[in-house]
Amino acid sequence: MSNQQTSFAKLFVHTFKRDLVLAFRRKSELVNPLIFFLIVVTLFPIGVSPEPQFLAELAPGLLWVAALLSTLLSMESLFKADFDDGSLEQLLLSPQPLFMVVLAKVSAHWLMSGLALTLVAPILAVMLFLPAEGMPGLMLSLLLGTPTLSLIGAIGAALTVGLRRGGVLISLLVLPLYIPVLIFGSSAVQAAITGLPLGGYFALLGALLALALALAPLATGAALRISVSG
């Protein structure tokens, strides 16, 4: 049994490392979500109004929407390259559980998109005059929320990987499931600014994450089998 567990752990670590190496060699995938995030947030004050008070009010929602959209944009590449070169077939023919491989791939992807966004967010929040009290709420809500976005997005990516232009379809499939995360995430930031207790929001975001961690890799695995089978 323990032998099997070490082989699962090895598989996870190996796949995780492989995807990180791949991401670093294809620089564009690494940088694209961040650039998108940056562009949306910087264009807003220019396009709407540079008024500090107005921006401060807008900031929680805007940061969360921008983070959500840039995660969504980056999802398409999650399985695309593996599908194109046949690695995905080899992966499905492995006697090892698909759950671990999917979890490792999504984790690596989150590290590149979600975590990076979370780390950049405070700088952009300052640009948007978000009050300092809101920062912990912003960071923590993104830290809990973005992994959920990646996990749910992976289902959409897996379902559409066999299609020629899956990008739009991913959005349609996945957006409804993103809404609760967006609502609780941006409310958490708002609550942090007004000094309300945050425990409830984080509990809900955590619950969503736990649910996604347990179920999304299973759904993604099944979706990959369907996509490759077609």
Add this chain to the structure above:
Amino acid sequence: MSTELLSAKSLFCERDDRILFEGLDLTLNTGEILQIEGRNGSGKTTLLRILSGLSSHFEGELFWQGEVMGEVQEAYLADLVYIGHLPGVSGQLTTEENLRWHCALHPSLDIEKIDYAIAQVGLRGFEDLPAYQLSAGQKRRIALARLYMSNARLWILDEPFTAIDKVGVAAKEALMLKHLSRGGSVILTTHQDMSDQMPVRTLSLGEPQEVAYE
């Protein structure tokens, strides 16, 4: 004494309103090579994908060593090497990294054998180059290196010799003979002639039939 490894009963597959095969039975025993023949588009690749478990667009039953496939899927996958149309080689990874990941997917493989496999397919000196810098034949050789590492009994190979030079083909034939002598077996498709000493049994797929609508 040869025993039955893989068998299929009354396979039926339809694609784009054409019946590729209907009522197809096949058995594969140990120590045997089964070559699937047929014109382009006759469903060779589809059949191999069905047999490997990648495709579920079919009717009929598959048996692995006499047991229904659904119940022994994991044991079957552990005993299978499948090399498809796409080599399954990641262009951004080096030869060695590609094979290392393959070892992680198949825990029964010995990671020490990677060096040996790279030498056998003639990629010594190319270990550290990303695969996209290699030629089509060399990329295929990375895929074929899996055969040198494998201890699986069933090999399913879809056009394994595409882009491989004559010396390479001879080496692969020798490898297959060794595999057969160890009680393994091979299912393959190829448009190239194989040497006469190979114990090949052929299965021909006919022309696809249009579905007749009432």
